[in-house]
Amino acid sequence: MVGIRGAEDITLDYNFFKGLIRRICTMVVNNYRLMESGSGSSRYAKRVVEYMLTRHCAGGSRQHIIYDCHGNVIPCSFMPESMGLSSGTGGEPSERFDHVYSAVNHLFQSGLADRLKGKCGDCEYKSSCLGGCITMKIPSALSVEDEQPICMYRLIREVCEEFSEKERELLYLYWSSCFLKKSGGEDSDRVCVRRLPVWELNYRYDMNRESNKFTI
Helix, strand or coil: CCCCCCHHHCCCCHHHHHHHHHHHHHHHHHCHHHECCCCCCHHHHHHHHHHHHCCECCECECCECEECCCCCEECCCCCCHHHCCCCCCCCCHHHHHHHHHHHHHHHCCCCHHHHCCHHHHHCCCHHHHCCCCHHHCHHHCCCCCCCCCCCHHHHHHHHHCCCCHHHHHHHHHHHHHHHHHHCCCCCCCECCHHHCHHHCCCECCCCCCCCCCCCC
């Protein structure tokens, strides 16, 4: 899900993502004893999942940034250079990183939440999400203020409604456990939706793969 450069020409489809997430959820539920997961309160786990789905784009932060083989610093592999957020190759590396940090922070400047359009403008999480993943909007030539076409919070809620209450609890525990193991550090208010545990199947390291068959 992280992708490659030049991804602005890729066509995204909400139903495609929904079908993919549904399949992954089914595999997690059917093979839960083989998966890495935590224990504890499912209510707390659900809050963690809501948190990870409603943070704003991590591109160009200290959590997610790319230094390519040419020495160019870019916020995200899905962001085209035409957005003007890449550093170029001139100057010291530290200056290039600072340029990208500054450019992206300017994009998420104060007041963006109040300028969001459509469902994003009415959402209770607009101040923390700020419209979600920028690169999900690029293929449709949308601006930062436009409604997010692939809202992961809405997508996950819709898919989870197709599962039983017990199955949803298992999914929340699995996702929250995986997320908390990887999160932390600087820019913790940002999350890359392309790198969330909802896309992953993480096996327990102590499981014998041969004696424990995986069910698709």
